Amino acid sequence: AQQTAHLTDEMANEAKRLLDALGVPWVQAPSEGEAQAAYMTIKGDAYAAASQDYDSLLFGAKRLVRNLTISGRRKLPRRDEYIEIEPELIELDKILQELQITREQLIDVAILIGTDYNPDGVKGVGPRTALKLIKTYGSLERALKSLPEAEFPVDPLEIKKMFLEPKVTDSYKLEWRRPNVDAVLRFLCDERDFSRDRVTNALNRVLKAHEQHAKQASLDLFFKKR
Numbered sequence: 001a002q003q004t005a006h007l008t009d010e011m012a013n014e015a016k017r018l019l020d021a022l023g024v025p026w027v028q029a030p031s032e033g034e035a036q037a038a039y040m041t042i043k044g045d046a047y048a049a050a051s052q053d054y055d056s057l058l059f060g061a062k063r064l065v066r067n068l069t070i071s072g073r074r075k076l077p078r079r080d081e082y083i084e085i086e087p088e089l090i091e092l093d094k095i096l097q098e099l100q101i102t103r104e105q106l107i108d109v110a111i112l113i114g115t116d117y118n119p120d121g122v123k124g125v126g127p128r129t130a131l132k133l134i135k136t137y138g139s140l141e142r143a144l145k146s147l148p149e150a151e152f153p154v155d156p157l158e159i160k161k162m163f164l165e166p167k168v169t170d171s172y173k174l175e176w177r178r179p180n181v182d183a184v185l186r187f188l189c190d191e192r193d194f195s196r197d198r199v200t201n202a203l204n205r206v207l208k209a210h211e212q213h214a215k216q217a218s219l220d221l222f223f224k225k226r
Contacts, residue, residue, distance in 0.1 A: 017187065018184070018187055018188075020180075020183075021179065021180050021183035021184045021187055022179050022180075022184060022206070023176055023177035023178055023179045023180070023210075024176065025172070025173065025174045025175055025176065027040070027169070027172040028169075028172075029168070029169070030167045030168065030169050031166060031167035031168075032055075032059070032166055032167075033051075034049060034051055034053055034055050034056040034059055034061070035059045035166035035167065035168055036168050036169065037049035037050075037051070037056060037059075037061060038056050038057075038059035038060045038061035038062075038166075039059070039060070039166070039168040041060075041061045041062040041063060042060055042061075042062060045174060047063060048061070048062070048063035048064060048065045048089065049061040049063070049064050049065070050064075050065045050066075050068045051064065051065075051066070052066055052067075053116070054110075055110075055115060055116060055163075057090065057092050057095065057106070058103075058106065058107050058110055058115070058163045059163055059166055060092070060103060061092060062091070062092055062093070063089060063090065063091050063092065064089075064090040064092070065087055065088070065089055065090075066087070066088040066090065067085040067086060067087050067088050068087050069085065072084060072085060072086070073085065099131065100135075101131070101134065101135065104139075104160075104164065105134050105135075105138075105139070107140075107160055107163045107164065108130075108134045108139060108140035108143065108160070109127070109130045109131050109134050110130075111140055111156050111159050111160060112125050112129075112130035112133065112134070112140070112143070113125065113126065113127055113130050115159060115163075117153075117154050117159045117162065118152050118153055118154060118156070118159060122147060122150045122151075123149075123150075123151075125147070125150075133146065133147075140156060140157070140160060141157070144156065176210075178207070178210055179203060179206055179207065179210070181203055181207075184199065184203060185199060185200070185203075
C-alpha cells in the first residue's frame with residue numbers, strides 16, 4: 001500500500017514552536033488548511049496557497065503553487081524512483097476563463113470526477129465528460145438528473161457546500177519577527193542533533209535577509225512621509 005503521513009497534535013505543536021523561534025507567523029485553521037489558505041488569498045493576506053491538492057482552487061484560492069520543494073525532486077508512489085519537478089503557478093481566474101465556467105461550476109466538475117470527499121467520483125465520468133455535462137446542464141443539481149445511477153459516499157450537494165462555505169477564521173496576525181537564534185539552536189541542535197554549523201550558516205542567511213528587508217521597509221516609510 002502507498003505510504004501515508006499522519007500529522008499528530010504533537011508534531012503540529014512542535015512545528016508551531018519552531019516557527020515561533022524563526023519569527024514566522026502561523027495560522028490555526030478551524031477546519032481544512034487549504035480552505036484557510038484560499039480565504040487568505042481572497043482577502044489579499046497571502047499571494048498564493050502552496051499545496052499539491054487542487055482542492056485549494058475549489059475553495060477559491062486566487063493562485064495555487066504546486067511542487068514547492070527544497071530538493072526539486074519527488075519520489076514516485078510505490079516505486080524507488082524520483083522525478084525532477086519545478087514549481088507550478090496556477091491562477092484560478094485564468095482556469096475559469098479557459099474553461100468558460102464559473103468557480104461554482106468548477107466545483108461541480110470536480111465532484112463528478114472525484115474530490116477528497118468522494119475520491120472515486122462518478123463511475124465512467126472523466127474530466128472531459130464532467131465538463132461537458134456541467135456546460136450542458138449548467139449545474140451539478142441538473143447534471144445529476146441525467147446520471148440516476150451515480151453513487152456518492154456523501155451527499156454531493158453537501159460536498160459542494162463544504163467548498164462554497166468552508167469554516168475559516170480571521171483570528172490571525174501576520175507579523176514577521178527577527179529569528180530567536182538561541183531558541184532555534186536549542187530546538188534543532190540541542191534537542192534534535194542537527195549540525196550546529198549548518199543551522200548557524202542558514203540562520204546567518206536568514207538574519208541578513210531580515211536586516212535588508214527591515215532597511216528597505218524603513219526607506220519606504222521615510223519617503224512616504226515626505
